[in-house]
Amino acid sequence: MAVTVEPRRAAAPMGKRRTLRQREARLGVWLMSPTLVIVVVIVIIPLLWSVLISFQRLRLIDVGTAPLFQPLTLANYERVLGSGAFWASLVVTFVYTVGSVVLAISLGVLVAIALRRPFRGRTFVRAAMLLPYVAPVVAVTFIWRTMLNPQFGIVNVFGQRFLGWERPIPFLSQARGEVSLFGLEIPVPTALLTVIVFEGWRYFPFAFLFLMARLEAMSYEPEEAALVDGATPWQNFWHIVFPQLVPIIALLAMLRTIWTFNEFDDIFLLTGGAAGTGVASVKIYTFLTVQRNVGTAAAQSVLMALVLVVLLAVYLLILRRRGEKA
């Protein structure tokens, strides 16, 4: 490898030749540069540009022609913050995120524990458990929509045939349903619950995958010792296994919160954001394509990102506090 000589660089000791370490550092930057270029151009710059657009009046029709720098305005933010729709979608997003994350992780823990000890066919079962996560989102949402279809969907057919439902339940198009429990009519957000269950189904494999990896690396010794000392299976799980899973659960909770909070595909494909499932990202998409207001859409996404950052900061703070106490 020819060492290029740059006489202007006085930093290099020994005059002309660079040290091995400097050459390596230089090569590192070179090897890294394609990644940096593509991430900066396709991710970082658009993010910053998005913030800029959120302060401009930009409509979809003008996208091709409008100058990059226009007078800045707060009108978009006033519009978003002043409309009840933003706050309503924020509430829906919260409920959806918390419900989905808790459900997905709990199911993941349950399955990971159940599959912990080897048995015949475990490899197959393990792979099958991961199917909802790896299958294309468009296909699985279409299957769910068909299964839940009020006319010919298998769930409603079986529900009426075996579970005594009086009429089919419009799982994905009903904002409020009523469930009678002990004679009480309890209102439930049908469609929102359905999409949360869908999220639990689709993402428990992700939690399961990481929990399983942790469980497999875990030693059986402390549990066996506890067994000898007479601990019951539940005590074993609660006092020995679960505490070892807590760090990975905390990490999973954070990752899943970020991703669910920003989730677009699942809800858009299941309900289109109708029937009380209008989470923020779907609303932003509507701003962009139906109202064709790019500026407002950008303002709302920036606000969403801010909310998420605040949430994560609080979460990390709580974790740190906990860590200090322990």
Add this chain to the structure above:
Amino acid sequence: MSTSTASRPSTPVVAPEPRRKPPLTWDRAQRRGFGILRWVVIVGFLLATLVPFYYMALLSVKPIDALLQDPGSLWVSPSEFTLQTYVNVLTSTANGGQGFGTFLANSGMVALASVALALLIGIPGAYAIARLPFFGRRQVSGIFLAAYLFPAILMAIPLFVGFTRIGLRGSLVGLVIVYTAQTVPVAIYMLRNYFETVPESVEEAAMVDGLTRLGVLRKISLPLAMPSIMSTGLFVFMIAWNEFLFALLFLVDRRERWTVSLGLSQLSGSVEVPTTVLMAGSVVLTLPIIIIFFATERLLTGGLTAGAEK
């Protein structure tokens, strides 16, 4: 119950317990209960994960009339069995079909190109982060992570605007660029873990023998990291194949460029195409992923969770 069991730890381990016909204590009942519960969970989840896919395959080989007449049927009778749905869905629109053949080609090209680019860019990057002491090496991962906190749609708006201006929006190339940018950080994360496990002494020995750093990367690290590169490539393929939002934003008004995901989502919104035909489309969309996944499950999940065991 906990008091009685928790107060026992002082019992010497060697104490011979009466093993024959032990009474049904709370402990034993719990043990048996959990044993049963475990199988209930396994069977329940197997049903929950497999039935939807079975339902998809089932509906894809039925005529729509059969489905509407007996929607509760969980199998297909030989007289009803048809593959006409697949013929319909794969035939081009010019010949009266749904044109999924073209969509398959589009998806395949986009996914393969994304894999090639992501690996081409990600391998050197991952190696640099794993081995070379350049300025900002520690910070790079943090910056990537921070960028991925933001909703994809936030990124999508300017990309939509920018790509419209430079004429990349309606093209598959634009899609490949976006998918590459989205997957490179994941690829780097997966590959870096692997490069770090290659003993540094091996590389140093090779350098003493006269190889340059690039030579080491090409002749030593790359061959050693092949399994990891494979799993990373498969992972990128699956992300690109399954992606929906950007395909929707960039290609929605260009039917001849639709990916399978986009095609299925667009057609399932209309009432003209029978559900059973669309189910055949779902199978066409899902099958490549399922095949890849079952063939390489260990490799794939190992690559993804490497480092999570600690």
